[in-house]
Amino acid sequence: MSPLGWFHTLAGLLLLTLGLLTLPARKSRFSAHPRFGERYFWLLLLTTSSGLLVGLNHPRLSFFELVTPPTLLAGLVGYVLAKRRPRGWLHWHIIAQSSSYIGVVTAFGSRSSRACFRLIPSLRWGTGFFQPSLGVC
Numbered sequence: 001m002s003p004l005g006w007f008h009t010l011a012g013l014l015l016l017t018l019g020l021l022t023l024p025a026r027k028s029r030f031s032a033h034p035r036f037g038e039r040y041f042w043l044l045l046l047t048t049s050s051g052l053l054v055g056l057n058h059p060r061l062s063f064f065e066l067v068t069p070p071t072l073l074a075g076l077v078g079y080v081l082a083k084r085r086p087r088g089w090l091h092w093h094i095i096a097q098s099s100s101y102i103g104v105v106t107a108f109g110s111r112s113s114r115a116c117f118r119l120i121p122s123l124r125w126g127t128g129f130f131q132p133s134l135g136v137c
Helices: 003-022 032-056 063-084 089-119
Strands: none
Touching: 003 032, 003 089, 032 063, 032 089, 063 089
16 A cells, blocks of 8 residues: 555544534533534545545546545534534534544545455355444455
8 A cells, every 4th residue: 555545544544533423422512522623624535535546546537536525525614613603503513523524434444345355365255253333244
C-alpha cells in the first residue's frame, strides 16, 4: 500500500473512532460533543479528500468515489447547521451527521471486508464467522 493509502486508512480508522465517541457524548455548547464534532468534520474533510486522491490512482470509477461527495456533503450540512443554528436545525443536524457517519462506517466496513477476503481466501459467505457490516472476519 502506498504512503497515501496508509494515511487514508489511519485517518479513516481515527474518523470512525471519533464518530463513535461523538455520538454518546453529552450535548451542550460547552461539552465534549461540539469539540468532538468539530474534529470529526475536519477529519472527514481530510479523509474524503485523501480517499479521492487514492481513487485517482485507479483507472476506473469506484463505488467509493461515487459515495464520497454525498458523505462529505452530509457532514458539511451538519457542521454548518450546528454552527449557525437556524430554526429547526437540530432535526436536520442529526439526519446529516448520521448520514455522514453511515457513509464512513460503510466505506470502512466494506474495505475491511475485502481485505479479509484477500487474507483468508477460503472465507466465503455463509461459512465461518463473518460480519460484513462490521468489517470483522
